[in-house]
Amino acid sequence: MATIEINENTVVRSLVRKGTNAERKKITLAQGELGFVTDLGPSTILDSGDEQTNPGRLFIGNSNQGGVVTGNKYLGNTSSDVVSNFNAQPGDLIFNTENNTLYARKLEDNNGANLSEDFDSLSSGIILGKGLKTDGSETVVDLAGDPTVATNPLVWVENSITIGKVATSSIADIDAYTVLANATITAGPPTATIVGENSVLGRTSSEALKGVTYDEILLNADGTGTATSKPTVSGLTVTELGDGANTRYVQADAAGILTASSQSAVFAFINPVDIYNPSSNNQRTGSGVDDWQSWGGDSGSIPAGAKNLIVQVYIDLGGGTHPTVVDVKGRLDGSLSDLGYVIGTDQTTHTADYRALAVQAIVPCSGNGAFQYVVNVANYAYSRASSKTGWSIISEGGTGTGIPGVNAGLLLQAVGYTL
Secondary structure, three states: OOOOOOOOOOOOOOOOEEEOHHHHOOOEOOOOOEEEEOOOOOOEEOOOOOEEOOOOEEEEOOOOEOOEEOOOOEEEEEOOOEOHHHOOOOOOEEEEOOOOEEEEEOOOOOOOOEHHHHEEEOOOOOOOOOOEEEOOOEEEEEOOOOOOOOOOOEEEEOOEEEEEOOOHHHOOOOOOOEEEEOOOOOOOOOEEEEOOOOEEEEOOOOOOOEEEEHHHHHHOOOOOOOOOOOOOOOOOOOHHHOOOOOOOOEEEOOOOOEEEOOOOOOEEEEEEEEEEOOOOOOOOOOOOOOOOEEEOOOOOOOOOOOOEEEEEEEEEEOOOOOOEEEEEEEEOOOOOOOOOEEEEEEEOOOOOOOEEEEEEEEEEOOHHHOEEEEEEEEEOHHHOOOOOOOOOOOOOOOOOOOOOOOOOOEEEEEEEEEO
16 A cells, blocks of 8 residues: 655645535534535625525534534524524524614524524614724714714714713812702702701792701791791691690790790689588588698699699678688698698678678699698687687578579689699
């Protein structure tokens, strides 16, 4: 057998297996073995102007029947969903000019006949490489094919949108308590607007944006902006004026500063509530001098926060063998135990006389008006240290007297309170 010597000047012609695509599918190429398919690919126009039909595809063996295609190709454009004539292999690209979408054939085994069934959509509505420009700092979408680069971050120029970058380092520092806003009443770029202490960013009337103080807000609350027309505030709660337990009134000092007072100054009157209305000859309380009695108050008429009780007493003295002296007193439990507050006192001048007295007084109390009271009855003013039961009745009011429901010449009622 002849021996062929190959050196650096020897020309060797190497051929690979070739055939139709149908024949390829029936054979198994060895691992790494090449096979050329002569009838794959769409027709293409050569540089010479001639049409080349089925330029062919190269496959490489992978020990499986038919092997695999050696590379993906862009197969061109179509306006139809039917692309069986392209003979696309898995991964090959086809652009649909009808919807401006790029497709790639799926990897699973199918016939590659239809874009909608056998291909994956890679883009939508954008012509890659045409009408889209980027240089790293801005992107221009050109709908007319002739992009105009603008300098503003977002500008529509004719048929183009220019999108640019705005670096945070290019925004200048601004002072504290300052915001960027368009402060004018017409269109314009943002400017620095200072919002000072006790102010908000806002506007009054038809003015431009500015720092508005709370004084200005209140003056403009009624729409006048003048100090002579005071605004009305409803539903306002000032928590600092309360103490969480009591009802108090507020007062203004010479500077107009509101403060909460610890003193009671709110008077309220109620329908009279009977406290003591004894029968005839039993007008005194207890069996001796200053036998104090307790009244628990009236929760239906008097609030728990009441500080003082407004009481009224009617004394209608009848004549007797001696002048009669009556003292009615009240006190807060434990206070002024020796004396109490005098609510009313009266006496007849001689045995044939009679007297009528009606007075009101303020007595300290606890919740719901609770307080203590005493009625002392004695003969002669100098004998108040002694006590008698009461007195007989000559006149106890009646029509036109204004004394309601008195039993025997003495009636003690609660008629109001202070907070």
